[in-house]
Amino acid sequence: MTEPSTAGAADPGPATPDDADWTWVLTRPCPDCGFDATALTVGEVPxxxxxxATRYAVRLAEPDARTRPSAGIWSPLEYTCHARDVSDVMRGRLEQILDGAGEQVQFANWDQDETAVQEQYWRADPTTVQREVTAALEAAATTYSRPVGDQWEWPALRSNGSRFTARTLALYFVHDIRHHLWDVNA
Structure with missing residues (x-):
């Protein structure tokens, strides 16, 4: 285990970048976290x-929240900062789809690893992040409550060419959030 960082601690070094295309979780269960997109309806997403949000907040209250389990692997604090930020990105993407009114929209690229470094996730205050992740997931839940009927099938294209609908984006998003709960044992 690496030593816990503190607010003034030096950069613990980069995490191992995740450049995998996780869209496959829309068609088969995740062998790690067990998420099965076919078992979740869009009505259950909020x-x-x-x-x-509750589970991340509880995890951040644990004494090892700042501790990286090994070199190159984010700490629970860093994963929760990512969950906060991905919630904002995915909320914005759904808003973009809804604003597109059924026309295909294209998402701007978002580099999660670059964001982690720029925002210095390892220096974040766990208490502040508890509030922020709760607010971000609540805002996302509210937005994912908005689509109705055919709006769930409105199209979007990610910068790497992956095709989404509002429905598949919702399921993909929930997998990301749940997978990182699995990562941090929450």
């Missing part, structure tokens, strides 16, 4: 996001 509750899943709110449940995750």
């Amino acid at each position: 509750a899943a996001l709110r449940d995750a």
Whole structure:
């Protein structure tokens, strides 16, 4: 285990970048976290996001929240900062789809690893991040409550060419949030 960082601590070094295309979780269960997109309806997404907010907040209260389990692997604090930021990105992406009114929209690229370094996730205050992740997931849950009927099938394109609908984006998003709960044992 690496030593816990503190607010003034030096950069612990980069995490191992995740450049995998996780869109496959839309068609088969994740062997790590067990998420199965076919077992979740879009109507359940807001509750899943709110449940995750509680679980992240509880995990950040544990004494090892700043501790990286090994070199190159984010600490629970860093994963929670990522969950906060991905919640904002995915909320914005759904808003973009809804604003597109059924026309295909294209998402701007978002580099999660670059964001972690720029925002210095390892220096974040766990108490502040508890509030922020709760607010971000609540805002996302509210936004994911908005689509109705055919709006769930409105299209989008990610910068790498992956095709989404509002529905598949919702399921992809929930997997990301749940997978990182699995990463931090929450």
